[in-house]
Amino acid sequence: MKTRDQIFPYLTPALRKRLRLYASRRGATESSVVERALVDYLDGDVTDRALILRRLDRLSRGLTTAQRDVELLAQGFGVFVQLWFAHTPRIADDARAAAEKEALRRYSQFLDHVVSEIAAGRRFARDASSDQTDDPEPSDRRSKT
Numbered sequence: 001m002k003t004r005d006q007i008f009p010y011l012t013p014a015l016r017k018r019l020r021l022y023a024s025r026r027g028a029t030e031s032s033v034v035e036r037a038l039v040d041y042l043d044g045d046v047t048d049r050a051l052i053l054r055r056l057d058r059l060s061r062g063l064t065t066a067q068r069d070v071e072l073l074a075q076g077f078g079v080f081v082q083l084w085f086a087h088t089p090r091i092a093d094d095a096r097a098a099a100e101k102e103a104l105r106r107y108s109q110f111l112d113h114v115v116s117e118i119a120a121g122r123r124f125a126r127d128a129s130s131d132q133t134d135d136p137e138p139s140d141r142r143s144k145t
Contacts, residue, residue, distance in 0.1 A: 009034075019033060019034070068125075068129065069125035069129075072125055072128055072129065073124070073125060076124075076128070
């Protein structure tokens with residue numbers, strides 16, 4: 001009983017040379033290299049699987065970073081709210097309009113500052129994270145606004 005069929009594919013001389021070199025370096029026959037390559041190509045799963053695994057790994061690292069950043073920002077927001085309640089007095093009704101106008105002016109200043117920080121490439125979550133490698137000193141990261 002015959003376990004293999006012989007075929008006669010045509011290869012360019014350059015590809016045939018590469019096949020011989022590859023097979024000799026691997027200590028394999030040219031037939032076994034071609035057979036394995038055909039199986040991988042026809043199944044299509046080796047390349048696809050490796051690509052999918054690389055992408056999943058990258059997504060996993062991104063999700064881990066995003067989760068850490070969200071937790072850090074949530075904690076920072078919680079601390080801010082506690083401090084805000086502790087240090088902000090109630091406003092009398094007659095001073096409320098002036099206070100709202102001042103709050104809008106200060107909020108606009110805050111937004112301008114945030115935009116300039118982002119434009120300069122500074123990120124709070126990255127600055128506050130503990131896994132910094134070659135970031136500048138903390139005092140150098142803050143702008144003087």
